Amino acid sequence: ESVTTGTCDLQLVPYQKLLDLHLLAHGGFGSVFHARHADWLTHVAVKCLSLDGAISVRERKILLREAEMMQRARFSHIIPILGVCEDPEFVAIVMEYMPNGSLDALLHQPWNVPYVPWLLRIRMLHEIALAMNYLHSLTPPLLHHDLKSHNVLLDGDFHTKIADFGLAKWRKQSQFSSVGSNPTALGAGTVLYMPPEAFDSEKRTDATHDVYSFGIIMWEVLSRKRPFEEAMELLQVMFSVRLGSRPPLEAVPAEVPNREFFVDLTNRCWAQEPQDRPTFSNCVTGLEKMLRPYQPIELICAVSELMQKQELSR
Numbered sequence: 001e002s003v004t005t006g007t008c009d010l011q012l013v014p015y016q017k018l019l020d021l022h023l024l025a026h027g028g029f030g031s032v033f034h035a036r037h038a039d040w041l042t043h044v045a046v047k048c049l050s051l052d053g054a055i056s057v058r059e060r061k062i063l064l065r066e067a068e069m070m071q072r073a074r075f076s077h078i079i080p081i082l083g084v085c086e087d088p089e090f091v092a093i094v095m096e097y098m099p100n101g102s103l104d105a106l107l108h109q110p111w112n113v114p115y116v117p118w119l120l121r122i123r124m125l126h127e128i129a130l131a132m133n134y135l136h137s138l139t140p141p142l143l144h145h146d147l148k149s150h151n152v153l154l155d156g157d158f159h160t161k162i163a164d165f166g167l168a169k170w171r172k173q174s175q176f177s178s179v180g181s182n183p184t185a186l187g188a189g190t191v192l193y194m195p196p197e198a199f200d201s202e203k204r205t206d207a208t209h210d211v212y213s214f215g216i217i218m219w220e221v222l223s224r225k226r227p228f229e230e231a232m233e234l235l236q237v238m239f240s241v242r243l244g245s246r247p248p249l250e251a252v253p254a255e256v257p258n259r260e261f262f263v264d265l266t267n268r269c270w271a272q273e274p275q276d277r278p279t280f281s282n283c284v285t286g287l288e289k290m291l292r293p294y295q296p297i298e299l300i301c302a303v304s305e306l307m308q309k310q311e312l313s314r
């Protein structure tokens with residue numbers, strides 16, 4: 001019993017197989033629950049659209065479109081979809097549960113995570129660039145347009161998985177829906193990762209929009225600071241970004257290995273002119289060079305060091 005979308009089929013998950021459902025995240029247009037699957041014996045994340053009451057035809061269509069997109073986006077560093085639940089009174093997407101939460105939480109909760117090894121940070125940036133390079137190399141390219149640290153999730157081994165909660169805004173009906181009209185209606189976090197051209201209602205953003213967002217994420221990973229946290233208003237961020245202002249590169253610590261490379265790559269990713277930004281394949285090539293000098297065992301030690309310190313600070 002499965003739903004065929006695109007190449008391989010999705011499992012149809014009966015609602016009664018989802019045990020111990022409890023709320024993980026809630027937004028204007030949807031909710032995400034944690035659950036255990038009765039047969040698979042694994043933890044799953046379940047996303048349903050929580051519009052008023054009954055499941056509308058429109059709601060079902062939107063969720064199935066998201067499932068198709070996730071199906072099309074299947075890749076090693078993109079959150080894996082496991083199935084869809086299509087009961088009369090409950091329609092949802094079932095996907096892998098990410099036990100280590102979001103990159104945003106890892107970076108900005110120093111009391112929980114006192115230290116994030118540089119080597120692990122470089123691996124994370126490399127994996128995000130790989131995932132985005134994959135999306136952009138699909139035909140037609142799959143543009144994310146909401147890449148932010150909140151949408152980067154971490155599995156049990158702290159490997160990154162690109163996600164798109166999309167709870168605060170209507171699913172992208174078209175890739176080129178310009179947000180110039182009312183960007184502050186989007187989730188607050190979104191504006192911080194939007195390139196200057198996105199604030200021009202005439203202009204359409206393209207693949208370089210995601211590269212700009214990646215530049216902001218790179219700064220955030222290396223500085224462990226929130227971008228533009230000094231700004232009082234999102235409108236301030238929009239105007240200053242359009243005038244060329246960016247988070248301060250001095251916040252990238254001196255002890256970052258190959259600091260010059262990261263400062264340069266960050267500057268190029270968040271360039272004011274879209275055509276001056278690198279492609280994700282350029283980013284992957286550069287980041288791979290940064291990882292090459294390390295032995296695999298060093299990464300394993302970095303992850304276990306993080307786990308131990310996280311354990312201690314619990």
Ligand SMILES: CNC(=O)c1cc(Oc2ccc(NC(=O)Nc3ccc(SCC(=O)O)c(F)c3)c(F)c2)ccn1
Pocket residue numbers: 024032045046047066069070073078079093095096097098099100101102135142143144145153162163164165166
């Ligand atoms: C502690 N652990 C957790 O809290 C947790 C929460 C969790 O919640 C969700 C996260 C993401 C999604 N949905 C989603 O990722 N959809 C989607 C759509 C399109 C594309 S393709 C690119 C694009 O077009 O954006 C794509 F890559 C992804 C969701 F439904 C639930 C999942 C796992 N663990």
